Structure formats: C-alpha cells, structure tokens
Amino acid sequence: MSKKVLSIIVPCYNEQDTIHPxxxxxxxxxxxxxxxxxxxxxxxxxxxxxxxxxxxxISKQSEQYNYLSFSRNFGKEAAxxxxxxxxxxxxITVMDVDLQDPPELLPKMVELLQKNDYDCIGTRRVTRxxxxxxxxxxxxxxxxxxxxxxxxxxxxxxxDYRLMSRQMVDAxxxxxxxxxxxxxxxxxxxxDTYYLEFENIERVDGETSWSFWDLLQYSIDGIISFSEFPxxxxxxxxxxxxxxxxxxxxxxxxxxxxxxxxxxxxxxxxCIILALGGLQLxxxxxxxxxxxxxxxxxxxxxxxxxxxxxISSLEED
Ligand code: UDP
Ligand code: MG
Numbered sequence: 001m002s003k004k005v006l007s008i009i010v011p012c013y014n015e016q017d018t019i020h021p022x023x024x025x026x027x028x029x030x031x032x033x034x035x036x037x038x039x040x041x042x043x044x045x046x047x048x049x050x051x052x053x054x055x056x057x058i059s060k061q062s063e064q065y066n067y068l069s070f071s072r073n074f075g076k077e078a079a080x081x082x083x084x085x086x087x088x089x090x091x092i093t094v095m096d097v098d099l100q101d102p103p104e105l106l107p108k109m110v111e112l113l114q115k116n117d118y119d120c121i122g123t124r125r126v127t128r129x130x131x132x133x134x135x136x137x138x139x140x141x142x143x144x145x146x147x148x149x150x151x152x153x154x155x156x157x158x159x160d161y162r163l164m165s166r167q168m169v170d171a172x173x174x175x176x177x178x179x180x181x182x183x184x185x186x187x188x189x190x191x192d193t194y195y196l197e198f199e200n201i202e203r204v205d206g207e208t209s210w211s212f213w214d215l216l217q218y219s220i221d222g223i224i225s226f227s228e229f230p231x232x233x234x235x236x237x238x239x240x241x242x243x244x245x246x247x248x249x250x251x252x253x254x255x256x257x258x259x260x261x262x263x264x265x266x267x268x269x270x271c272i273i274l275a276l277g278g279l280q281l282x283x284x285x286x287x288x289x290x291x292x293x294x295x296x297x298x299x300x301x302x303x304x305x306x307x308x309x310x311i312s313s314l315e316e317d
Pocket of ligand 2: 208
C-alpha cells in the first residue's frame with residue numbers, strides 16, 4: 001500500500017534566514033512520522049531579499065521541496081490559497097516558516113486526526129508573551145467583536161497552523177473569493193476541529209511583517225467578509241436619529257404654538273448638524289467599505305500570479 005502524503009504549505013515573505021532552520025527542524029519531525037510521505041510547498045510571496053534563491057537551492061536538494069514564486073507580494077492569504085490549490089496530499093497543513101508554529105506539535109496533530117473523527121486539528125496560542133501589550137489588547141477585543149457580530153466562530157488565539165483532511169481543503173478551495181480571510185473561511189466551511197494549545201514562541205530570525213495598521217486593516221477585512229452587522233448598525237443609527245428628530249420637531253412646534261417662544265440657541269443647532277453630518281459620513285463609509293469589497297470581487301481578478309515555480313512529480317513509494 002502506498003504511503004499517505006502530507007502536504008505542508010509554507011508562505012514565505014522575506015524569510016531568507018528562517019528557511020534553513022525551519023527545514024532542519026522539519027527533517028527531525030519527518031523521522032517521527034515514517035508512515036507519511038512529506039511534500040513541501042514554499043510560496044515566495046514577492047520577497048525582496050534572497051528568499052527565492054534559497055528556495056531554488058533547497059528544491060534542488062530534494063524532490064519533496066516544491067516552490068511557487070509570485071510576481072509580487074500578494075499577501076499571506078493569497079499564498080495560503082496558492083498552496084492549498086497545489087497541494088496533493090491526503091493531509092494538508094499550513095505553517096509559518098519562522099518556527100512560531102511549533103513543528104513538534106505535528107506528530108500529535110497527525111495522531112489526533114487519524115485516530116479520531118476530526119477533520120481538522122487547529123492550534124491556538126494560550127499566551128501572547130513577547131508581543132506588544134497593546135497588540136494583545138486589540139487582538140482580544142477583535143475576537144470578542146467578530147464572534148459577537150458574525151455567524152462564524154473564531155477561537156481566540158487560533159493560528160492559521162492546522163492540519164486538515166483532503167475533504168476539508170477541497171471545501172475551502174470551493175470558496176474562490178478575492179477578499180480572503182482564512183481564519184473565517186476555516187470556520188465557515190464547518191467540519192470538526194480540535195484545538196491544540198501551546199505557548200507563544202518568538203520568531204527564530206527576522207521581524208514580523210505585520211504592522212499595527214496592517215493588523216487593524218486585516219481585522220476590518222475580517223469583519224466585513226463575515227458580518228453584515230456594521231450595515232445593520234448604520235440602519236439602526238439612521239432610524240434612531242430620525243425618530244429623535246421627529247420627536248424634537250413635534251416638541252418645538254407644540255411648544256411654539258402654546259407658549260409662542262422665540263426659537264433660541266444656534267449653538268445647539270450647530271452641534272446637531274455636525275453630529276448628524278458626522279454620522280452620515282460614518283455610515284456612508286461603512287457602506288463604502290462593503291461596496292469597495294464588492295467592486296473588487298466583481299472584477300474577478302486572479303488571487304495570485306505565479307512568475308516562477310518548481311513542481312516535482314509526486315513520488316509514490
Ligand atoms: N507572509 C507572507 N506574505 C506576507 C506577509 C507574511 O507570506 O505578505 C508569511 C511570512 O513569511 C510568515 C507568515 O506569513 O511565514 C507569518 O508572517 P509573520 O511571521 O510576519 O507574522 P506574525 O507571526 O507576526 O503574525
Ligand atoms: Mg511569525
């Protein structure tokens with residue numbers, strides 16, 4: 001009987017110094033899982049350093065190392081999608097190359113997936129040590145908000161690092177949307193997921209490529225992709241201010257009829273105009289966000305463009 005294949009998808013953006021430590025750790029892990037054939041898919045996401053030449057060099061060393069190299073930086077989500085599209089394994093895992101997704105969890109994940117009826121073994125960080133406090137604070141808030149206002153459930157601290165069955169990956173590939181928010185997609189497709197917990201680990205080398213603003217934008221994208229709550233909120237706000245203005249109008253007219261008061265107070269008027277103007281712009285902005293996403297979706301642009309690749313034939317042994 002031929003061995004089952006485990007595909008490992010590794011997005012790389014400016015990771016020239018982390019690829020070798022990653023491979024040497026993975027080689028140790030491979031010996032713990034002799035029943036599986038490993039194939040790797042390194043995705044060079046338009047790196048500006050020597051990542052591509054490192055990938056070329058390692059892909060010459062062994063048939064199990066494949067790479068796809070993008071024509072520019074398309075983002076980690078695009079890299080994950082490209083990897084999932086190309087992976088041929090019975091099991092598929094996605095992991096970061098910086099060793100923040102501990103490879104030593106892999107044997108346990110494989111065991112859990114094979115022995116139980118799970119379709120996916122995810123991982124979650126139970127600590128966020130080594131990360132700026134403010135980042136952890138906002139991350140926590142983001143998970144709270146998105147879980148409240150969307151139908152999907154995103155586990156706090158869940159990483160993209162996960163081992164999935166072929167069936168689940170095929171389901172994920174059915175979602176061909178341009179604005180990809182993988183954490184949401186993994187949850188949206190359903191299937192039974194079990195989460196393994198681990199403590200945060202710092203990068204082996206290099207620096208995170210996500211700035212605070214990138215993360216903020218990422219969380220807004222996540223909310224817009226998986227919730228219509230901001231749109232509903234705009235409607236509710238509009239309705240409330242409409243009701244309030246009608247009540248105020250009635251109050252003023254009746255008061256004027258009864259007491260014949262001259263209307264005073266232009267400062268309050270200015271405040272109301274500014275408040276309502278601001279609210280309108282805010283709601284317009286919310287609608288604009290959704291419209292913008294829809295606009296990008298309707299263009300049906302490819303999620304990524306490959307400039308260079310090496311795909312070896314899958315060895316059956
Ligand atoms: N990455 C990518 N494209 C990008 C940014 C990041 O493929 O535009 C990869 C990166 O090489 C790494 C993973 O995504 O393997 C996670 O990135 P990083 O370590 O910078 O993020 P963090 O761990 O801080 O969330
Ligand atoms: Mg990292």
